Amino acid sequence: xxxxxxxxxxxxxxxxxxxxxxxxxxxxxxxxxxxxxxxxxxxxxxxxxxxxxxxxxxxxxxxxxxxxxxxxxxxxxxxxxxxxxxxxxxxxxxxxxxxxxxxxxxxxxxxxxxxxxxxxxxxxxxxxxxxxxxxxxxxxxxxxxxxxxxxxxxxxxxxxxxxxxxxxxxxxxxxxxxxxxxxxxxxxxxxxxxxxxxxxxxxxxxxxxxxxxxxxxxxxxxxxxxxxxxxxxxxxxxxxxxxxxxxxxxxxxxxxxxxxxxxxxxxxxxxxxxxxxxxxxxxxxxxxxxxxxxxxxxxxxxxxxxxxxxxxxxxxxxxxxxxxxxxxxxxxxxxxxxxxxxxxxxxxxxxxxxxxxxxxxxxxxxxxxxxxxxxxxxxxxxxxxxxxxxxxxxxxxxxxxxxxxxxxxxxxxxxxxxxxxxxxxxxxxxxxxxxxxxxxxxxxxxxxxxxxxxxxxxxxxxxxxxxxxxxxxxxxxxxxxxxxxxxxxxxxxxxx
Amino acid sequence: xxxxxxxxxxxxxxxxxxxxxxxxxxxxxxxxxxxxxxxxxxxxxxxxxxxxxxxxxxxxxxxxxxxxxxxxxxxxxxxxxxxxxxxxxxxxxxxxxxxxxxxxxxxxxxxxxxxxxxxxxxxxxxxxxxxxxxxxxxxxxxx
Numbered sequence: 001x002x003x004x005x006x007x008x009x010x011x012x013x014x015x016x017x018x019x020x021x022x023x024x025x026x027x028x029x030x031x032x033x034x035x036x037x038x039x040x041x042x043x044x045x046x047x048x049x050x051x052x053x054x055x056x057x058x059x060x061x062x063x064x065x066x067x068x069x070x071x072x073x074x075x076x077x078x079x080x081x082x083x084x085x086x087x088x089x090x091x092x093x094x095x096x097x098x099x100x101x102x103x104x105x106x107x108x109x110x111x112x113x114x115x116x117x118x119x120x121x122x123x124x125x126x127x128x129x130x131x132x133x134x135x136x137x138x139x140x141x142x143x144x145x146x147x148x149x150x151x152x153x154x155x156x157x158x159x160x161x162x163x164x165x166x167x168x169x170x171x172x173x174x175x176x177x178x179x180x181x182x183x184x185x186x187x188x189x190x191x192x193x194x195x196x197x198x199x200x201x202x203x204x205x206x207x208x209x210x211x212x213x214x215x216x217x218x219x220x221x222x223x224x225x226x227x228x229x230x231x232x233x234x235x236x237x238x239x240x241x242x243x244x245x246x247x248x249x250x251x252x253x254x255x256x257x258x259x260x261x262x263x264x265x266x267x268x269x270x271x272x273x274x275x276x277x278x279x280x281x282x283x284x285x286x287x288x289x290x291x292x293x294x295x296x297x298x299x300x301x302x303x304x305x306x307x308x309x310x311x312x313x314x315x316x317x318x319x320x321x322x323x324x325x326x327x328x329x330x331x332x333x334x335x336x337x338x339x340x341x342x343x344x345x346x347x348x349x350x351x352x353x354x355x356x357x358x359x360x361x362x363x364x365x366x367x368x369x370x371x372x373x374x375x376x377x378x379x380x381x382x383x384x385x386x387x388x389x390x391x392x393x394x395x396x397x398x399x400x401x402x403x404x405x406x407x408x409x410x411x412x413x414x415x416x417x418x419x420x421x422x423x424x425x426x427x428x429x430x431x432x433x434x435x436x437x438x439x440x441x442x443x444x445x446x447x448x449x450x451x452x453x454x455x456x457x458x459x460x461x462x463x464x465x466x467x468x469x470x471x472x473x474x475x476x477x478x479x480x481x482x483x484x485x486x487x488x489x490x491x492x493x494x495x496x
Numbered sequence: 497x498x499x500x501x502x503x504x505x506x507x508x509x510x511x512x513x514x515x516x517x518x519x520x521x522x523x524x525x526x527x528x529x530x531x532x533x534x535x536x537x538x539x540x541x542x543x544x545x546x547x548x549x550x551x552x553x554x555x556x557x558x559x560x561x562x563x564x565x566x567x568x569x570x571x572x573x574x575x576x577x578x579x580x581x582x583x584x585x586x587x588x589x590x591x592x593x594x595x596x597x598x599x600x601x602x603x604x605x606x607x608x609x610x611x612x613x614x615x616x617x618x619x620x621x622x623x624x625x626x627x628x629x630x631x632x633x634x635x636x637x638x639x
Contacts, residue, residue, distance in 0.1 A: 068564070132568050132571070135572075136571065136575070139575050139579075143578070143579070143582070146582060150586065150589075153589055153593075155593050155594070158586065158589050158590050158593060159599075161586065162521065162586060162590065162599050163599070165582070165583065165586060166516070166524055166599075169528060169579060169583070170516065170531075173528070173531050173532060173535055173576075176535040176538075176539070176572055177509075177534075177535050177538055179539065179568065180535065180538035180539045180541070180542040180565075181538075181542070183539070183542040183543070183564075183565055183568075184541070184542035189568070
């Protein structure tokens with residue numbers, strides 16, 4: 001069964017290779033991309049069932065000893081995130097195929113193969129059991145994101161792409177430096193061995209390593225004060241690409257941060273992480289309030305919501321980390337859907353600026369519903385999954401006697417609702433406006449709209465499913481958090 | 497671990513950082529190359545003392561160099577080579593679009609700066625108008 005893990009990484013990369021070969025034949029390329037993504041998601045589901053039944057699965061690539069070779073590790077935390085991430089990418093690709101049929105959505109054949117490379121990178125970064133392979137996986141994700149962000153070569157994209165590339169390149173270089181430090185201190189880059197050896201190091205070395213990787217993963221995750229690249233670069237990319245970035249990229253950073261900090265026992269950094277979490281929440285939401293473009297508002301909310309996940313991590317308790325995992329799983333699809341709806345608004349009106357769109361609810365009532373459900377979910381209104389996730393975080397915060405962060409998170413929730421209603425009032429309420437001249441007017445757009453709308457609807461049903469099974473998911477998150485905090489289940493799985 | 501290696505890492509990292517903070521993308525590319533060299537040397541230093549080539553059956557484990565950091569360094573070099581090319585392509589595109597390869601001001605910063613300037617100008621104008629009104633009113637006469 002463990003072979004599936006390697007297929008999850010090789011499959012998308014192989015599909016990408018064929019996709020590049022068939023770059024000019026849209027039908028072949030799209031069906032290969034779709035088939036690969038469906039197969040990968042199905043593989044992840046099989047792996048998830050296997051992990052749920054038989055416990056953590058480990059694959060030693062090439063049969064090497066874990067300290068010398070590459071190991072892939074699938075525990076509950078990994079498969080939960082993996083499954084949700086792959087389903088999210090699948091929905092976005094469905095949306096993208098619909099959008100590609102329109103005149104405005106015509107793009108070079110390179111996009112879907114690169115999306116598959118990104119998928120392979122995401123799988124590798126979630127499953128890898130050593131830090132250096134994690135670095136390679138990050139590079140795989142980042143290089144594909146550089147291409148996706150800048151491939152159209154518009155001036156705004158090159159401008160924001162430069163900032164994005166330079167910042168992320170710097171973070172990657174710092175990551176490599178960190179690897180050198182870790183290797184010099186412990187003689188290994190295998191995470192299971194690090195989980196054994198790092199807690200035995202002198203305090204100063206330990207804190208040095210912990211803080212260094214906090215900066216590295218914090219940059220990827222857009223943590224305060226390392227977030228400013230995100231709201232600048234995300235809105236300039238085409239809708240589907242922004243949706244994937246917003247749903248996945250920074251979340252992978254959080255996933256890795258949780259895994260590294262908890263497994264290496266950096267509990268003493270909890271207070272620092274909590275302070276940064278509070279600052280991330282506040283700065284993100286205040287930034288969102290100042291914006292008047294749907295995509296920019298949503299991008300600032302990405303930052304704000306990262307704060308909630310960091311809050312769970314900073315508490316370093318089972319309840320806190322379980323809450324962070326649940327929030328992570330809930331956030332990936334919800335954020336993606338919101339960006340997809342933002343894209344639909346943009347396609348319909350030719351712009352997503354709040355100043356120029358108004359009264360859309362009268363003309364497109366279905367779109368209004370599609371926006372309202374995930375928006376309320378993001379703000380955390382009951383009975384949606386955002387409410388469950390926030391409730392478990394607040395509960396964990398009260399248990400951990402960290403009242404300050406609980407108060408901050410509740411206040412930020414109110415502001416999140418406020419800025420969601422700002423989009424609602426700006427875009428859907430008021431007197432209807434005519435679409436811009438640049439909006440789609442071609443006859444093919446009816447079929448493609450239907451495809452885009454059904455992809456979005458599918459994703460919203462998925463997020464409602466998360467709310468429906470929130471109890472089961474919380475139990476799984478709690479088990480994942482317990483295993484991470486105990487450390488021994490992970491170490492023993494890799495080194496039996 | 498040799499002191500010279502550490503000084504080389506520190507020197508390269510310092511020059512690299514200085515170059516990365518500049519506005520011209522071609523300098524940033526050079527900065528990243530130097531920074532990349534610094535990380536490779538750091539990985540090498542992390543591998544412990546130098547030794548013979550680590551070939552199985554030919555050198556004893558005791559006096560061979562640690563091969564793992566070298567493998568890591570090799571991978572890192574390949575990746576940074578690819579990224580340097582990408583950065584150069586980006587610089588080329590920026591040159592096509594704007595005639596230079598400078599990183600532009602952040603749009604949002606510019607908008608906020610413009611707003612602040614406008615607010616300052618408005619305030620100054622109001623103050624001036626108030627002063628003018630004060631001056632034209634003339635001395636108050638007690639009756």
